Amino acid sequence: MALQFCTYKRYEQIENSVLRFLSGLKNTADWYLPYIQYAVKAMGFERRGLACCFCKKKCRSASGLYIHISKAHQYELRLLVRRIVKIMDIVSRFVKVRGSSGKRFKCRICNFECYRRIEIVEHILCCHDVLIKNNLDLIK
Numbered sequence: 001m002a003l004q005f006c007t008y009k010r011y012e013q014i015e016n017s018v019l020r021f022l023s024g025l026k027n028t029a030d031w032y033l034p035y036i037q038y039a040v041k042a043m044g045f046e047r048r049g050l051a052c053c054f055c056k057k058k059c060r061s062a063s064g065l066y067i068h069i070s071k072a073h074q075y076e077l078r079l080l081v082r083r084i085v086k087i088m089d090i091v092s093r094f095v096k097v098r099g100s101s102g103k104r105f106k107c108r109i110c111n112f113e114c115y116r117r118i119e120i121v122e123h124i125l126c127c128h129d130v131l132i133k134n135n136l137d138l139i140k
């Protein structure tokens with residue numbers, strides 16, 4: 001169900017963001033970053049410099065690592081992207097968008113409010129971690 005709202009193009013964008021993050025080419029303005037960091041951590045993968053987080057192979061450069069992961073770890077990449085799409089779906093259920101001129105986003109769980117989408121996403125991932133984990137188990 002979670003994958004239905006995710007178009008192929010969006011899926012490719014997320015995959016590319018994951019690759020950039022894992023190889024160290026990450027763009028800090030990336031909208032997917034909080035989800036990627038959360039999913040990578042939740043799945044127990046850890047980024048370590050120029051070593052591949054899946055097989056520990058050391059690469060000479062970030063772009064070399066990017067190519068290595070994209071070629072050798074399609075299975076792990078796909079798992080991560082699927083997990084990220086599920087997390088995005090769960091988080092979106094907890095965000096209330098208000099039409100008022102005040103703060104635009106509101107958390108349905110604790111009524112925290114903020115102006116920026118990335119702030120509400122970070123709030124939910126950080127403060128309602130248990131709820132997300134419980135939901136992930138339900139829709140595995």
Ligand SMILES: [Zn+2]
Pocket residue numbers: 052053054055056057068069072073
């Ligand atoms: Zn590897």
Ligand SMILES: [Zn+2]
Pocket residue numbers: 107108109110111112123124127128
């Ligand atoms: Zn909250």
